[in-house]
Amino acid sequence: MKPYRAHKNSGAALVVSLIILLVLTLLGVAGIGGATLEMKLTAATKERALAFEAAEAILRSVEQRYVATPPTLSQFFANASCSGKDCDKCSQGICFKGKFDGSDPEACAVLDSTFSAYSDFLSDPTHWKTVGNYATEEHTYYDTTKEDVKYFVEFLCFAPKAGGVEVATPTNTLELNNNLAMVLRITAQATGPSGRSVVNLQSVIKAPKL
Numbered sequence: 001m002k003p004y005r006a007h008k009n010s011g012a013a014l015v016v017s018l019i020i021l022l023v024l025t026l027l028g029v030a031g032i033g034g035a036t037l038e039m040k041l042t043a044a045t046k047e048r049a050l051a052f053e054a055a056e057a058i059l060r061s062v063e064q065r066y067v068a069t070p071p072t073l074s075q076f077f078a079n080a081s082c083s084g085k086d087c088d089k090c091s092q093g094i095c096f097k098g099k100f101d102g103s104d105p106e107a108c109a110v111l112d113s114t115f116s117a118y119s120d121f122l123s124d125p126t127h128w129k130t131v132g133n134y135a136t137e138e139h140t141y142y143d144t145t146k147e148d149v150k151y152f153v154e155f156l157c158f159a160p161k162a163g164g165v166e167v168a169t170p171t172n173t174l175e176l177n178n179n180l181a182m183v184l185r186i187t188a189q190a191t192g193p194s195g196r197s198v199v200n201l202q203s204v205i206k207a208p209k210l
Contacts, residue, residue, distance in 0.1 A: 047192035051199040054139040054190035058149040059201050061137060062186050066153060070182055070207030073100075076155045090127070093135025096155040105180055108157035127152065128189055141193060149190045156183040159206055181206040 076087065076096040087096045098110040127133060128150055136148040161181040187202045 044196065047194055048197040048199065050141055051190045051192040051197045052201070054141070054147050054149050054192075055188045055199045055201045057139050058137045058151060058190065059186060059188040059203055062151055062153065062188065063203060063205050066184055066186070066207055067205060070184070071153070073155075073182075076100075090130075090133040090152060092132065093152050094155075095133075095152050098155075098157065100157065105158045110156055134189075139190065143193075145193050147190060147193065149188055151186060151188040154185040154187070156185050156204070159183045161206070161208060181208050183207075 071094055075094050086099050089095070089097075098108065100108040134150040134152055136150050139147050139149050141147065158180040161179060183204065184207055185202065185204045187200060189198065189200045191198050
């Protein structure tokens with residue numbers, strides 16, 4: 001009687017099984033990595049949406065407040081960095097970079113060749129790092145977390161007031177109030193609850209009275 005001999009393919013089956021197991025393991029690891037990445041993307045999207053919500057809420061709040069009760073012109077020339085005619089400063093969120101002597105609205109100019117290059121509040125982060133330049137307003141998220149949203153209000157000179165009494169050359173404060181409105185640019189910056197997302201929003205409004 002001949003002795004039993006193992007089939008030559010028995011070793012090949014083991015190798016194939018190990019390869020299949022390796023492939024399944026790699027697929028599992030890739031699936032876990034994909035799920036983790038998707039969770040991170042979802043969290044980042046949620047974070048940015050919350051920051052956008054906060055910035056928009058405070059932007060609308062500031063708009064409504066300044067339309068109802070605009071700042072006085074003197075607030076834009078309230079410290080030593082302004083001479084009353086030339087100004088390049090921000091203080092507590094009130095900003096003006098330009099020239100205005102307080103009497104001739106047509107001579108009001110936002111920029112002048114004697115000023116340094118203008119840097120926009122949307123693109124220049126240094127504006128948001130100087131405490132005392134910006135103002136803040138508190139926003140409450142859905143989970144009761146609170147965030148101080150920063151904002152600036154820039155004076156951009158004047159525009160005709162809709163429905164106002166047209167006076168070609170205002171000679172007194174009453175005529176100026178009836179004829180023109182202040183143009184204000186508002187920029188709000190909010191940071192998401194975890195600090196990973198920052199959103200800047202900006203709008204331009206006309207304050208109906210001086």
